[in-house]
Amino acid sequence: MKLFYAPGACSMGIHILLEEISKPYELSKLDIRAGENIRPPFSELNPKGKVPTLQRDDGSVVTEFPVIAHYLAKTNPEAGLLPTSEEAELRAAEAMDYCVATIHMQAFTRQFRPGNFSKNEAEHDAVKAQGREMAAKGFDLMDKALAGKEWIAGGYSIADSALFYVAFWGRRAGMALPPNVAAHLDRMLARPAVQRMIEQEGLTA
Numbered sequence: 001m002k003l004f005y006a007p008g009a010c011s012m013g014i015h016i017l018l019e020e021i022s023k024p025y026e027l028s029k030l031d032i033r034a035g036e037n038i039r040p041p042f043s044e045l046n047p048k049g050k051v052p053t054l055q056r057d058d059g060s061v062v063t064e065f066p067v068i069a070h071y072l073a074k075t076n077p078e079a080g081l082l083p084t085s086e087e088a089e090l091r092a093a094e095a096m097d098y099c100v101a102t103i104h105m106q107a108f109t110r111q112f113r114p115g116n117f118s119k120n121e122a123e124h125d126a127v128k129a130q131g132r133e134m135a136a137k138g139f140d141l142m143d144k145a146l147a148g149k150e151w152i153a154g155g156y157s158i159a160d161s162a163l164f165y166v167a168f169w170g171r172r173a174g175m176a177l178p179p180n181v182a183a184h185l186d187r188m189l190a191r192p193a194v195q196r197m198i199e200q201e202g203l204t205a
Helices: 011-021 065-075 086-112 121-145 158-172 179-189 192-201
Strands: 002-005 026-029 053-055 061-063
Touching: 002 011, 011 065, 011 158, 011 192, 053 065, 061 065, 065 086, 065 158, 086 121, 086 158, 121 158, 121 179, 158 179, 179 192
Parallel strands: 002 026
Antiparallel strands: 002 053, 053 061
């Protein structure tokens, strides 16, 4: 397998899962600021121009964070990345989708790329502020979901890697994370798989 990633991007979460699985894989770094994600050869592999992108051993490609996460968990059951009960698996999928589709795509994209939401540069500060408010609301909701638990769905699962990357962004942006989310981030940072990811991507915790 080969993971196409950008250091510090949402692909961090899939990178962590690959480390948790402990099977051989390759890394291919993309410079998104230089546009490597939207031109060949990567654009021919994934015309969406997005990371994470996973190329399987047969050459086929899997895209979209929740889909890749479920694929890795389902094909590597020995890694224990999916909850054992149907209800817990449902809650893990629910949390992962919320982290990716709302906290990331709605809240943080407003902060990182306000031009996607308004062509008027004079409105960009307001767009960013709205994104910060949305992220804070999202983290508050995830804080409640973590009440009394170490991991989102009881045991460690794919959902935790999704919450990790948005919380990691939040802390680096200077946000005051609510206590359960902050503690979850610290637990994630203590995991060897996360530490290896951070080292391999050249990040600082």
